[in-house]
Amino acid sequence: MSSEPKKPKNSTLVEIKKVISNIGISRLIVALFFVFLLCMTAKQEVPGTISNVLTRIGMHGVLVLCMVPSIRSGLGPNFAVPFGILAGLLGGLIAVQFNMTGLGGFAVAVVCALIISFPMGLLFGYLMNRVKNSEMMVATYFGYAMVAIMCIGWLLLPFTNNAITWSMGKGLRNTINLEPYFGNALNNIGAITKSYNAGDTMMIPVGVLVIWLVVSIVLYWVFIRTRDIDLDNMKDEELAAYNKTRKERKKTGIISVALITVVCAVLAFADIGFLHGIRSALSVHITFKSNTSMEIPTGMLVFLVLCCFAMWLFNKSKTGISMAAAGSNPDCARASGININKQRMIGATMSIMLSAVGILVYAQSFGFLQLYNAPLNMCFPPIAAILIGGASIKQAKISHVLIGVVLFQGILTMGPTIAGRYLSGLGDGMDPTEIVRIIITNGIILYALTKAGGASSEE
Amino acid sequence: MGDAYVLQMKNIGKEYSGNPVLKGIDLKVKPGEIHALLGENGAGKSTLMNVLFGMPVIHNTGGYTGEICLDGEKVHISSPKHAMDLGIGMVHQEFMLIPGFAVYENLKLNREVTKPNAVSRVAGKSYESLDNGQMRADTKEALDKVGMDLDTDEMVGELPVGHMQFLEIAREIDKKGVRILVFDEPTAVLNETEASRLLESMKRLAGMGIAIIFITHRLQEVIDVCDTVTILRDGSLVTNCQVKDTDAVQLAEMMVGRNVSYSDISGRVDKFDDSDIVLEFRNFSVDMPGEQVKNIDLKVRRGEIIGIGGLAGQGKLGIPNGAMGLYPASGELLYEGKALPLNHTKKILEKGISFLSEDRKKIGLILSESIEDNMVFNAMQIKREYLFDFKLFSFRNNKKIAEFADQMIHEFDIRCVGRKQQVQNLSGGNQQKVCLAKALALNPKVLFVSEPTRGIDIGAKKLVLDKLKELSWNQGITIILVSSELMELRSICDRIVIVCGGKVADILSPREDDAKFGLAMAGTKAEKEAEKTS
Amino acid sequence: MKNNSKFAKAGSFAKKNIAAIIFILIAIICYSLSGMKPSYVIQQVLLRLGQNSFLVLALIIPIIAGMGLNFSITVGAMAAQIAIFFVTNWAYQTQSAVFSGFSGFLIALVMLIPLSLFFGFLAGKLLNKTKGQEMIAGMILGFFATGIYMFFFLIIIGTVIHIDNPFLIISGGVGVKNTFDITIASSLDNLFNRKLAVAGPYIMCLFILHFTRKINFKFFEGKKHGKLLSVIPFLAGAASMTAYMLAGEKPADFMIIFYYLGMAIAVLSIALSVYRIVKFKKEDLKISAVIAVAVCLAVIIFFQALEYVNPGSKAALDEIKAILKVRVPMSTYLAILGLCLFNTFILKTKIGQNLRTVGQSMSVATASGINVNKVRIYAIVLSTLFAGIGQLIYLQCIGSLQTYAAHNNIALYSVAALLVGGASVTKATNKQALFGIIIFHTILIVLPSAVGTVFEDAQNSEYFRAFMLYSVICFSLISYAVAAKKKKSKAADGPEQEKLPSEEQE
Secondary structure (H helix, E strand, O other): OOOOOOOOOOHHHHHHHHHHHHHOHHHHHHHHHHHHHHHHHOOOOHHHHHHHHHHHHHHHHHHHHOHHHHHHOOOOOOOOHHHHHHHHHHHHHHHHHOOOOHHHHHHHHHHHHHHHHHHHHHHHHHHHHHOOOOHHHHHHHHHHHHHHHHHHHHHHOOOOOOOOEOOOOOOEOOEEEOOOOOOOOOOOOOOEEEEEOOOOEEEEOHHHHHHHHHHHHHHHHHHHOOOOOOOOOOOHHHHHHHHHHHHHHHHHHHHHHHHHHHHHHHHHHOOOHHHHHHHHHOOEEEEOOOOEEEEEOHHHHHHHHHHHHHHHHHHHEHHHHHHHHHHHOHHHHHHOOOOHHHHHHHHHHHHHHHHHHHHHHHHHHHOEEEOOOHHHHHOHHHHHHHHHOOOOOOOOOHHHHHHHHHHHHHHHHHHHHHHHHHOOOOOOOOOHHHHHHHHHHHHHHHHHHHHHHHHHHHO | OOOOOOEEEEEEEEEEOOEEEEEEEEEEEOOOOEEEEEOOOOOOHHHHHHHHHOOHHHHOOOOEEEEEEEOOEEEOOOOHHHHHHOOEEEEOOOOOOOOOOEHHHHHOOOOOOEEOOHHHHHHOHHHOEEOHHHHHHHHHHHHHHOOOOOOOOOEHHHOOHHHHHHHHHHHHHHOOOOOEEEEEOOOOOOOHHHHHHHHHHHHHHHHOOOEEEEEOOOHHHHHHHOOEEEEEEOOEEEEEEEHHHOOHHHHHHHHHOOOOOOOOOOOOHHHOOOOOEEEEEEEEEEOOOOOOEEEEEEEEEOOOEEEEEOOOOOOOOHHHHHHOOOOOEEEEEEEOOEEOOOOOHHHHHHOOEEEEOOOHHHHHOOOOOEHHHHHHHHHHHHHOOOEEOOOOOOEEOHHHHHHHHHHHHHHHOOOOOOOOOEHHHOOHHHHHHHHHHHHHOOOOOEEEEEOOOOOOOHHHHHHHHHHHHHHHHHHOOEEEEEOOOHHHHHHHOOEEEEEEOOEEEEEEOOOOOHHHHHHHHOOHHHHHHHHHHO | OHHHHHHHHHHHHHHHOHHHHHHHHHHHHHHHHHOOOHHHHHHHHHHHHHHHHHHHHOOHHHHHOOOOOOOOHHHHHHHHHHHHHHHHHHHHHHOOHHHOHHHHHHHHHHHHHHHHHHHHHHHHHHHHHOOOOHHHHHHHHHHHHHHHHHHHHHHHHHHOEOOOOOOOEOOOOOOEOOEEEOOOOOOOHHHOOEEHHHHHHHHHHHHHHHHHHHHHHHHHOOOOOHHHHHHHHHHHHHHHHHHHHHOOOOOOHHHHHHHHHHHHHHHHHHHHHHHHHHHHOOOOOOHHHHHHHHHHHHHHHHHHHHHHOOOOOHHHHHHHHHHHHOEEOHHHHHHHHHHHHHHHHHHOEHHHHHHHHHHHOHHHHHHOOOOHHHHHHHHHHHHHHHHHHHHHHHHHHHOEEEOOOOOOOHHHHHHHHHHHOOOOOOOOOHHHHHHHHHHHHHHHHHHHHHHHHHHOOHHHHHHHHHHHHHHHHHHHHHHHHHHHHHHHHHHOOOOOOOOOHHHHHO
């Protein structure tokens, strides 16, 4: 449209503006809020907060990851997560029914969940292919309706284990304790526990972190960033020269970022005597008032990373590429001989299967399987998380999952601690972070919808 | 007074960011006159009409030069609303009708007759009740004027398509004080009886003293109903003349004629063997909206560049799109003598037939992906190349992809900052080069190329055309080149097929006379042949 | 042959109203399983009809404007709750009677109007930015607004706005209590209500006059002042019945004349219709109108019979007495009637025609010079306003305000009720709304007992209710999406527009 692009006077300012608009204003607010909370937490319960945040990241990570295939295949965020969760719950119940414990129990649960969720995913995919353009709304209510049906189902299913059924009366319990079965099965693998006694001091190398961040951003800005250049009005030699220097600059940039990372890592963590002074100067020192401990659920985090890696691999595969094509430009994909409906089916099925696995990861860490209406509450948070991470309802990457889950769960975990400190006047059991959760979750989804809506109204 | 013109457009000029698209156009219409406006696609007809209607697209791009006089009075038309107030009406090619509304509601859309009621006296005019009786009466009157007898309460969705055009006209007539009515290719979507009825009602309207500007490609219609004619070519005025002083051949010549720089194709013409057929269309029809193909028979010889030309909407785009299975096709398509599975894009691509789409942004490319990914996409999906192929699970082979992409970027001189740049950041010409590279990655034996130079700059145009020529001449790839620019076809093709009304109108040598091309494009020859056979 | 066409007509009538018919069957089955007393069910249904109708009717205009089911009516409900909170607060603080009862209701209404207009404007703006995804955006907007609303009531009140009122504020001084009693409880319902024995025949007679109006019109067609003549029975009947109603709880003896006069006109209307049916055959008669009249007639006869029949058994007699004593909140019903009339009226005006045009095709509307965005905002603003009033009516009926939960499910329940009545994402009428509420709430009322009979545990009825709610909405959305997809592939056959040269320039 704009035939004559205006030449901005202050290009740096314009570029910063562009970066902000690329990140998205609501996303930026959430990120700043995260940093704010981080700063507020710094002097408080650090070990507890760290283990809490890490645990919640691990718990929710796979559920967020399940958005990736659904968005990439063009279905938009999977609002039918509760539907997939039902399969996960069934898988978990089967493992409990046969008294499976530990990692084996978890594995059995996952396998059962995958088997059950596969036809469910196909059904969901079939439905989504019938309702193009209304996927999100239909998926939401489809999920709700299925959860409601399963509520009746939980009353009728023939499970016999006393841990699952009510001792008297019909139906299954509302929550099933997994502690005797596969509770914490993943968390416990290689879990790191570190205890601190009252009076111990802990150093957190905040300064090093800040230095690393600032230097990295500057290096990125100077060396790596792709600049806006006028490709068409450049002479050939100029372009060639530009491309050549660009490659070199990029190389320099990456090497220096790697270098500064190593230096900072050494500064922050390596136990070398003469660095202690610098490190201590650049750190925040915390003295614990009471005994406390830090637990890192290594197994669960590794599982999440493995899942992400598998998804990343899939995205690089032939099927993954054709699925993304079918999602981002169906017409083009069709012209390349790709069956769009099949790709959408694959995306839907993968998403449902992943959400089934996701709830099991969640449940083993949480310690309970929650039946009946509980899955309804699992619908929006994963969507909000991936959108905060930078995804839109048409594009999603693995990095969006990781960034999103860290930001979102970080805020949700740190929020109550902070709020508890400053807003103790509130009574009646209303949790102010609940408000924050509601506003962020729905605000970010609304923001994403307006961004996508603008595009669709132009068509 | 005999020469009291209702509309005079004098010396109209218009530029889009430096490119002149209209140069010194004059157009005069008397009341009660049917005036034909002729020209190829892109000749400037639409722009001229946009000027007349004061469309925002004109004012947002610097306005126009020259002057417009209505009844001898100079006016500056600032908006479509203003044009409407001045009594200039337009019958659109696409129907602005609502199927779920009754005939009278559609006719009075946003011009409803209302009468005040208790609420409207307080709350304002928009709360006035609809006067359905008056609206029905008005509708009846307007329909009578165009010679249409319809139930005013019938749902428009239940009417035959042919009636819609008449409703559009009736709507314009119903606007008070219409002096000038523009018909934009009204007969394109009508069958023969409907078209002749439409022409009749045009005559009837002209008889009522309304000046009519009639845009059409059918020369016979011009000869039949029009009094005067204006012909545009490449944004310039060719002539204003009386229809009775001319004939279809002359009109065709004036429409098409220009100096073509013929490329050197001598010595190649005889090389092709009429019996060595690569691709054969038999009774081939395509259901592509706006570009219908109807029972075409066509043989493509091995190694040639065959051009397919014709006006927009006549079906030339339907041929490649139908052959590739993008729009439902029927009939037979033989490749190397064997029937191809129709409507099955994948299998057709696997045979070594590749396609460069006319819509590069929507169909040709995935704009959000990188140059390299776009280039190898088809080859990866169809031929399983550029992959670490483990059959069940295959991953992209970054090294091979990079090699190919770098080679293509170099070969086509694609202006980019690297193969990982998103194609949406490239200019149109460079995007088209990526499309070409994408098609070539399949190592095709037959290549459909559709509008390869649409919307790209001259340098890229030349490179693309030269590359096509080279592919055919040096690598023996058979190319079917579809283009609405006749000059382009005549510069590189061995034969040119002109399509009209979804049928082959004529097959011509690029050296043939302008008039022959013009007549073929206007479908005159096809019509005459049809007359002979019947 | 004639029989055939009649059956075909009945068949197509059944096909069009398949949803409604299925739910009537469900209601009947559930009712017979529940074993509930008819007096209780009738009382509850009439009560809930008054409570919910306004909210459900508020959904109609956005549907006509093509914006689908307006899940963002939650926002209007919040406006009502804010108004009620302040009115209640002033009532406690000033101890003035102005802020309670019907005057309090009116003050809340006055407060509500600007609030809901503003909220509706914002919602409309947002929905204009999410064209094509209005429903999901409206739903999420409802949740989002809940967050803001909670922020206001939990944190702003007490920190920024200081309110010292132990009845409403949590003991710490910050935040509003979870529930409190409102001072305008039953203010509208109690303004004017009658027992069913009186109100029932009255309403039914009005219905008969309404349904026979068109037949009367046909009868007088062609005559001088035919239209006027045809309305006279309706007006006369309505006027005399209303005169009787307005004469007070125990009207003077002579007032009974008006009562019977109205009834006589209704009967006369029916006679005219019958005459017309016999004389002019049935072609132009709507089956639905005939059925409606028949039902109304049956109900009247039923009421009249109840008054005089002595059924022998004491229990049955008590039951009949109980039914006749059920109170009908006539004032609330009048408000609902007003909204129904408004919905009908607006569609017959210029702005209504604009709403319909935009609903049918945004592109055609734009091309014909209608400001589509403005019309859509107008639709949402109206809907939000009516939803606000609806929530006001709902809450005055409930009598207390659950500060953080009262608005949560109203969109869900209203939408479901509308769909049960046979409406769809693209089509809805007053009749469907009212009918839907009656059927839907009958099911909700009898469901716990019905489920209890089958499962021996009435607690599980909650799951059945949720299932019904979600599946009716889900099913409706699916059929809408499937139909839209079909329509789209059909519309693609239209002629393609020739590209302007300017677009090719780039």
